[in-house]
Amino acid sequence: MTALPFLLSSGPETFMASGVVERVRFARGAGLPAAVAACFAGTQAEDPHGVLVGAIPFDRARTLELLRPERVTRSATWEAAWAAHGGSAPQSSDDAQHGAFVPGVWHVVPQPTRAQYEAAVARATAHMVDDAEAAAADPLRKVVLSRSLQLNSTAPIDIRRLLARLRLDPSVTTFATPLPATPDGAARSLVGATPELLVAKSGRTVSSHPLAGSTRRRLVAADDRAAAEALLRSDKDQREHAAVVEAIADVLSPYCSSLDFARSPALVSTATMWHLGTRITGQLRDDAVSSLELLDVVHPTPAVCGVPQPRAQSLITELEGFDRDYFTGAVGWCDARGDGRWMVTIRCAEIAGTRARLYAGAGIVIGSDPAGEGAETSAKFETMLRALSAQEVLARAHRPVAAPAGEPQHA
Numbered sequence: 001m002t003a004l005p006f007l008l009s010s011g012p013e014t015f016m017a018s019g020v021v022e023r024v025r026f027a028r029g030a031g032l033p034a035a036v037a038a039c040f041a042g043t044q045a046e047d048p049h050g051v052l053v054g055a056i057p058f059d060r061a062r063t064l065e066l067l068r069p070e071r072v073t074r075s076a077t078w079e080a081a082w083a084a085h086g087g088s089a090p091q092s093s094d095d096a097q098h099g100a101f102v103p104g105v106w107h108v109v110p111q112p113t114r115a116q117y118e119a120a121v122a123r124a125t126a127h128m129v130d131d132a133e134a135a136a137a138d139p140l141r142k143v144v145l146s147r148s149l150q151l152n153s154t155a156p157i158d159i160r161r162l163l164a165r166l167r168l169d170p171s172v173t174t175f176a177t178p179l180p181a182t183p184d185g186a187a188r189s190l191v192g193a194t195p196e197l198l199v200a201k202s203g204r205t206v207s208s209h210p211l212a213g214s215t216r217r218r219l220v221a222a223d224d225r226a227a228a229e230a231l232l233r234s235d236k237d238q239r240e241h242a243a244v245v246e247a248i249a250d251v252l253s254p255y256c257s258s259l260d261f262a263r264s265p266a267l268v269s270t271a272t273m274w275h276l277g278t279r280i281t282g283q284l285r286d287d288a289v290s291s292l293e294l295l296d297v298v299h300p301t302p303a304v305c306g307v308p309q310p311r312a313q314s315l316i317t318e319l320e321g322f323d324r325d326y327f328t329g330a331v332g333w334c335d336a337r338g339d340g341r342w343m344v345t346i347r348c349a350e351i352a353g354t355r356a357r358l359y360a361g362a363g364i365v366i367g368s369d370p371a372g373e374g375a376e377t378s379a380k381f382e383t384m385l386r387a388l389s390a391q392e393v394l395a396r397a398h399r400p401v402a403a404p405a406g407e408p409q410h411a
């Protein structure tokens with residue numbers, strides 16, 4: 001196996017696809033179900049031609065571009081998956097054999113700087129307070145603001161080793177997918193370890209497991225538990241979370257004869273973060289509905305955009321100042337039966353040669369503290385930074401080495 005395969009790996013299953021038969025494009029919206037049906041016409045879910053895989057960008061205005069792979073496998077183990085595609089499975093123990101992950105140093109450019117990010121959070125909350133005070137008809141209730149770190153290494157990034165490290169956390173889904181090449185023609189991949197299920201469909205059952213409301217894990221067990229309990233009691237985080245569950249339930253209910261979810265969220269943990277999460281499960285009225293159609297209607301949820309969506313979207317464009325591209329989109333697969341699984345593309349990086357672009361965001365509501373949201377995004381960066389052996393990037397606070405002129409460098 002030479003090219004990087006498509007990979008979606010969680011505890012029970014490693015879904016892998018390799019080779020490209022063709023690239024398939026769909027415009028979002030009303031015409032999508034018919035286009036998907038036409039694309040799968042005459043194929044069987046069991047044969048690789050009956051499967052599409054890939055990632056979709058955050059921006060709803062962009063077309064969906066997916067791959068029809070040559071070979072698709074669903075394996076019970078990591079090792080079996082790689083073997084089925086003619087390769088050996090990368091292991092974290094490879095580190096002992098091959099030495100340092102990146103020989104040399106990382107060079108980092110934050111975009112925006114953490115200080116600029118915190119100023120944007122303050123502006124977003126000011127908009128919400130203004131709306132509330134003016135009793136606006138459709139007030140801005142939530143917006144998710146993110147920031148990015150552009151890392152450059154002195155050697156090419158070994159994506160196989162990166163994947164082996166990311167999957168050490170059993171609570172996440174490790175993923176990798178090829179992306180369209182960069183403008184200068186370099187091969188590009190999206191690699192990450194996401195904890196969030198956007199939507200899955202299996203037969204008549206649809207499910208989603210949104211996360212919103214977060215705090216970083218603590219080293220000392222008692223502190224960690226206290227942080228989790230404080231998150232569960234936090235009014236700000238509960239509001240942040242409720243907006244997401246409400247929106248997903250609203251969108252899925254017309255498709256469902258029944259839809260179940262708990263009225264209050266549960267704690268969900270990864271190696272680096274605590275989150276509030278709610279599992280939503282429904283029975284579809286029509287089991288022929290495609291997971292791509294469900295993805296199209298549900299994305300972007302307020303876990304990545306906001307409420308009301310159009311206002312949140314334009315505030316994101318105004319305040320973030322960079323293109324999210326595939327960050328806060330989705331990665332997954334769909335077969336000829338419509339079954340499929342789509343995860344939210346967070347805790348991820350776009351990798352091209354020696355470059356890694358990392359992203360992290362946080363939900364902002366009235367009561368959000370800019371410094372707290374800045375710290376939350378720093379904590380979220382840690383998943384990828386640790387796997388890249390680049391943790392020191394966060395420790396280089398205020399070192400003006402690689403920051404834009406005049407800006408303190410504070411990751």
Ligand SMILES: C=C(O[C@H]1C=CC=C(C(=O)O)[C@@H]1O)C(=O)O
Binds near residue numbers: 302303304360361380
């Ligand atoms: C946008 C991100 O997180 C979203 C998903 C989970 C929790 C979130 C939060 O607590 O703000 C965000 O809505 C990210 O991790 O980069």
